[in-house]
Amino acid sequence: MINFNGVIVDSNLQLSVNNRSFLYGDGVFETLKIVDNTILFFEDHYFRLMASMRIVRMEIPMSFTLEFLENQILSLTRQLGIENSARVRITVYRNEGGYYAPSQNSVSFIIQASPLLDKTYKIEKSNFEVDLYKDFVVTKQLLSTLKTTNKMIQVTASVFAKENQLDSCLLINDSKNVIESISGNLFMLMGNTLITPPISEGCLNGIMRKQIISFAKQIETIEVIEGEISPFDLQKADELFITNVITGIQPITKYRKKEFEVKLAVQLLEKLNNGIN
Template identity: 65%
Template sequence: MINFNGNIAHEENTLTQNRAFLYGDGVFETLKIVNSRVLFLEDHYFRLMASMRVVRMEIPMDFTMEYFEEQVLNLVNEMGIAASARARITVFRNDGGLYLPKTNLVSYLIHATPLESITYSLNKASYEVDLYKDFYLTKQLLSSIKTTNKLINVTASIFAHENALDNCILLNDAKNVVEVLQGNLFMLTGKKLITPPVSEGCLNGVMRKQILALAKKIEGIEVLEEIISPFDLQKADELFLTNVIVGIQSITKYRKKEFANDFAHVLVQKLNESISEN
């Protein structure tokens, strides 16, 4: 039995033994589905497999890319939202043990919600960010994968809300820029497009990979993965964040500096073109 909010109840149908709930012992992927198609399926699949290997989960024999795709599409089709949807697949180690698990076998859960837009578009509304300095990300492999331990993102989201910000920029323990709360960060300075390298502790983002590839095809643009300091941000011409759900979100203001969004607009067009071609 358990005590839940002062009430003694049977333990059935609770999360009291779920390791993702108890220890953050889980990894996840957030997907965008358009017209019954999982965008960037291969990139998501291989990142999920790599994440499971990093945390030493046993990968089921039937957990192929085709199986992964089928399970996601079965859900969104059943819900009637396959035209445009967001889905999250969470993989967690099975119950048992304390810090040391009794098994490395896993279970998974897929959750989906509808999205309004099918194509990516650039939101040109005001979007203000600032640094979050209460806690820092570490420069290690675990920071580059999506685990169910996201307390820094949670506390930083509360900080942003309390300070009327749209987002926060996260720093690592060397006080360098890493990413934003929901994705990777890019900075355009002159003809240089710069994003922090994964070695700085940023997420190895699926959309980050797409934007790097697209930008390298644009004549006159030098694409770099380099360390960014907070001081560099105020010298930038454009700042924008990326993730698979929104695509690209321009940042219009960081402290007293305001930014354009011309290059971000070009990238959004090329992103939609690349999706329609595949």
């Protein structure tokens, strides 16, 4: 089952071949984690979704209140019987009509949900190897910070990772700086300084990124800054990790010949779990 424009329908719903998200990537989305019938960090997700719709000039329906979307999401997870631990994606796309230039700016939405095994966050992979993906670069612009349905760089990077027996890849921008992984924001510990690229570098404006910055600032021995990360910096780092809402924190244990410790990530993971319980 899925939620299509507020109606629970069979998940085999057939969309039109004129769907603009399919034809042009004309859509935005949010990926959410549900724990005990509660959407984690939902206000942050909601306001990011609204901001994304405004930026790409979609018409925001009057009904799209925080309470309305929360009810639409939770009603689906309850009907599926997975309200205690679930992964949810809400996709909003511009309705069909026109070519590159849309004939209208009204929208439709689809909510999908699937069960998650764990309510709490934990380190999913003890060994996690990455390398740089350099075939395509992320441009330093506002669109790069949004979750749109055009993710071709992430798709091709995922294929590259699989072909090279890697767990993920790190993406670079047009200034050759490292900005994020395929599926999450990047943090680098160097000495007592925790560095994550600023949004101006073109990285995703991540919800978990915001949480981890907040928790890290509570640790007196750690200085948190937003700064550029070069490929050369990775070789000098003490610790690297990736963050997103579903996984929480995934430490990187190997980049090329460099292996990394996993200490701060464990400390932050504990703070994260304590913060949501």
